[in-house]
Amino acid sequence: MSLDIDSALQLRRNQSLTSIIRHELEQMIERGELSAGERLNENALAAKLGVSRGPIREACRGLEQSGLVNVIVNRGVFIRALDGREAAELYEIRAALYGLAGRLLAPIVTDQQIAILTGYVEEMDAAMAAGDLNSFYPGNLRFHEAIVEFGGNTRLAAECAAIHREMHLLRRRTLDMPGRMATSNDEHRAILERIAARDPIGAEAALEEHVLISRSALFGPLGHYPDA
Amino acid sequence: MSLDIDSALQLRRNQSLTSIIRHELEQMIERGELSAGERLNENALAAKLGVSRGPIREACRGLEQSGLVNVIVNRGVFIRALDGREAAELYEIRAALYGLAGRLLAPIVTDQQIAILTGYVEEMDAAMAAGDLNSFYPGNLRFHEAIVEFGGNTRLAAECAAIHREMHLLRRRTLDMPGRMATSNDEHRAILERIAARDPIGAEAALEEHVLISRSALFGPLGHYPDA
DNA sequence: CTTTTGCTGATTGTCAACAGTTTAAGATTC
């Protein structure tokens, strides 16, 4: 019984209102409840969450630094809108980071980790066969998360997660296109195969290519920036 | 005359106390006036800067998100200390990002940009000949900054700058070792040569190697983590 | 009719005060 109390206290102990609110706002952005360009009203948010404006302002300063919102002095904080150029830039960085993750993982991957990754790919196969995008997406997410985590560079994992969060500022999602599911999972299989072969260079190349193909699916084959 | 007024207004227009304080704290960390592990006293800082605690707390939440400080609930904000593992992780990421920058720049570099980069290398040569570390360091900084900026990915440039700021949390600096200056500039010359040859792969490799050699100079030839 | 000027309400920036927690020093016990 005291477990609940303890865990609640533990939660309260290293989470201030600020961090709770920041996390809540991050999730609202991830779920698309806050759309790009929208303005956050401090008073309204404070009233809605039952807190004062102080913690909300602090949370917004954190979000600003992680690129999720834009703060304009005396005008407020706005959910950041990624234009085509910024999105393309982010994809380039993401490709390099995932490539690094694959290169790090390949030499040290364990058989158990390979099994886990294989499981994710098979999950995605099943989702694909059922045409179920809603269960494909989380599998896809966990597959990529696992690769960067197994790679052992915890900071890299955090950085990839941050970029992933920022990607939600894009309205169109690559995977929204049903046709992309099949080819995407083919690429996953290729990535997995190179990792299982303990081939750092091959894994790096496969992951970079995978991300850049995603970008192409969004921007067209040239990876060109739609709006300057 | 109105130029001064305009620029002053412009300054005041997009700089709140929070952003000014954050910038000031970043610079204090960069200059080493705040050393790793040290605690920031909100009251003392507020008194010293002549503001209230609100803007200071907001600035600290920004610094927290960019990894420069560590916030512990009810205990305060502490200048973050990079242990060996975290530093090594950061070097790995940095190597990948600079490699990307070089790969991006090589195909599009202009003759004028090559001239600028050459100028930096020659500046560093002069500083080296004079044994003047204090003028070698800024040249080194500008050389790397220029490469990521000329590469055209502004977000990548911002990310590299953020990582560079975070590196100042390390006490020992690679370039502190005088013997490293000469070899370091040899590497710069190799990087420049590959960029001038419009060779993306070569430039990427040269930049990655340069960063990883810096890491070795810090951690020993194996790039191994001194403290777990 | 268009442009400018002057309000009004809403919203943000900043501050000072209060409540709860941590820290550290002093008192007490063994």
Add this chain to the structure above:
DNA sequence: GAATCTTAAACTGTTGACAATCAGCAAAAG
């Protein structure tokens, strides 16, 4: 003398209030 308990000072978390700024609209000037 060492360890533990007590207590007060210091500090952080949070709040509500005040000042400054901005957006929108109506009235006046051209």
